[in-house]
Amino acid sequence: MQTTTKNIATALLVLAGVSFTSCAKFLEEEPKSFLAPENYYKTAEDAFIALTGAYDALGSGGETYIARRLQYLTWFTSDEALPPTLTAEKPLDEFSYVSDNDDVSRVWNSMYAAINQANIVLNRVAKINMDENLKTQYLAEAHFLRALSYFYGVRLWGDLPLVAKEVTAISEVDIARSPISDVYALIISDLEFAGLHLAPSNQNGRARKGAAKALLAKVYLTRASSAAKQADDYQKCADLCNEVLTMPEHVLLPDYEKAVGGEDEFNKESLFEWQGDRVLTTSSELSILGSFSLPRGMYVIPGQAASDGGSIVSEVAYFNRYPDNDYRKECTFYISGPDKNGNTITWQQLAVPYPSPAKKYINKTSTTRDAAAFSGNFVVLRLSDVYLMRAEALNEISGPTADAYTMINAIRGRARKRNGTNPSATPADLSGLTKDSFRDAVLNERVLELGFEGHRWFDLVRTKRLVETIRAIHPTYPVTDKNLLFPIPANEIKLNPKIIQNPEW
Template structure:
């Protein structure tokens, strides 16, 4: 395929090398190498430059996962969360091609794919150690797969390209089928799995690992209903012995327990804030959207004193009544996911009488203003276990399915499901367990879509979201492509219904 023009190459590379602080070990080299103009033809000549380049591909993670628009599009309009903003186009299913509800996901994900393609192409020819070359390319292929995973879950069929190509070619590409996109994702992850390490030295924690590639690959198989490959791939993660469940669900989200990159974490977006010096290296604002609203003119939140915490509490996201009822008696996760108070203080006001706020899972007591340095999970071991439970159940292996499901339930303080549990009952338990376990972790809408349950779920929370419950339709499985993108590329065909 035709290579990029010199001008476009320089422009793409400038966007790539803006200086990502994603990985601690690379901060110094990133700062030192930042220049006004860098031609990629003069770069990629040593290991440091190649590693710096792939660091730039990680940068897109922040553009996607730090965005409130992304949080809205994966949880609002589902059965786990709603917004007090009655004009929310996402939860009301009132978006269209001029107002897609997806923020800049299309632009950001394709920017990450473009940068991945550049790194894969150039590093493959770089005169560096073979093991480093393979690892860097493996990192870029995982990230390209993750960006395509997000795109395909959001829009369905999307343009597919894996080479450096001229901007004119990109802007005329037609949408590839969902099947072809998934084939490319599987190819990238399978190749990445073969070259990525199980772990890194502490100076490089946060990079993509073999386990991350295997976990995302298992998830892609699960979404495609390829149960045998989903099971086999997820079992590789288990059998590696690299990961295990944290003993206490609350430890996964408590910034004061050193939770970052813990034994259960497989891949998370790395953030950094130093509360003692109030230095914000890389932050997001999730706490502002999930903590109870700050009382007017006071330093309390819903009547509770959080000590030194001073954040803008908007409480945009609220748990649905349906989510509250999903918890069984004795579920230890309930007081972490849902917020009824803080320490020995009970909230004195609630979104509605009898309704809780979202709980400490989403809080960061070291945050300030809108700045939180709390890492955000993309993949963790509990997901592997529930994927195994689902795959085994679909393969009619009830005992195998219960084995994995009961590991999750045991941590939650719940009794094991009996061996007499039927396939249909396990299916319903998986539906509920994934809602409870992963609320706020960028999964619910994608899960509902792959199960064909989005409309049903939206209608089930009419008490919280009456407009959305009335307006949701089957075609809302996918979001619309922005009209701006269709104007730039007339070969893009809009999704049905918009």
């Protein structure tokens, strides 16, 4: 049964009094018993645990939000991936999904649960008598987390019900959708506060200044092509990117393969990651992205076949966008490997014969597929994205300037260095492009650089290329402009008379 808005509100009223255990690498606290809200949120320890709950809400187990369902919504509805063995997700891939789609409902519900957990921190922690600097830090992290969820939401659904305070009564969820201009205003306000008050460094898995500024840059870049656009959006994006790029805490790693992966988590290129290997419950906070995208029939770990592999695979057309001699191709896909007899097989010979994009989501040094020892984090933001955002924004302002070329060629230059040292001739630096061709080049560079990192659908939508891209590889799929937004979940419409459905849904 799908969770409804009023069901969510009831659950959130309970969650307001429930504490959370900590991340294995982030917060190390003993589990707490249930406490009623009036007896809770009194001390700095209570504030810390409330903040843990806000992080936990981004993905509490493999079933929810950033741990799984957000990728289902955006990977399968782009040209990036398809679900050969996930029957329930085939409507997403084939554009036959409707407003009662379970994944759409799960992401909506999880998003608002995460928003409310951030609101709990903002509303309750602000009243606690504790060290003011520490309090401000916690509030800044909560502002970042709320902004992240609303930014996903405004891109997925457009106008949204704005819940800017903790839900304490079921009646408080019966509100109308606010226009995207108002949603963006809240997101920007949250991220400006976070960018001002977060420290440049923080514990692994927690927000920091560079993440807030980079996310705000992406907000401006996205708003610039929306109905809420402002004249200076591209300039603000470019300026914020420059601030992040000049921060000594963040550097572009010399080896592309080290930028993402279970054995390379929280590196200096990373800006913000959802921790896929923390243990908040007995079942672990494990993302399924690694195991589900493994090549079934290929023994990536000696003696251990991927019986659940092949559930998430790359579209062949997307795989073919990578030149064979681009280092990023071999760092993203399992193109070949040993079978159970030790013979080398290619992806065309797999039990599920599609390219496997698993390399970014597993620990390639692991000797076991057991829980946290195997899966990598979901990297929400990293520095190479910032380079490409600045390149795009500068081009939109003034065409392909020297600085814009510097940005994109820095990314291409890193891709020429296999293992960080062995130079290659490709991809060559770009030069002599028009504004339109540079725009196309940046979008294609994002394909090669950021594949399977949660950006492709959003890039296609904001550049108004989703429909033409899908039709080019699947001419019979009924994709139209209505698919630039997802439907509001059917149960939300039934239970809240103030919510109006998106057009054509």
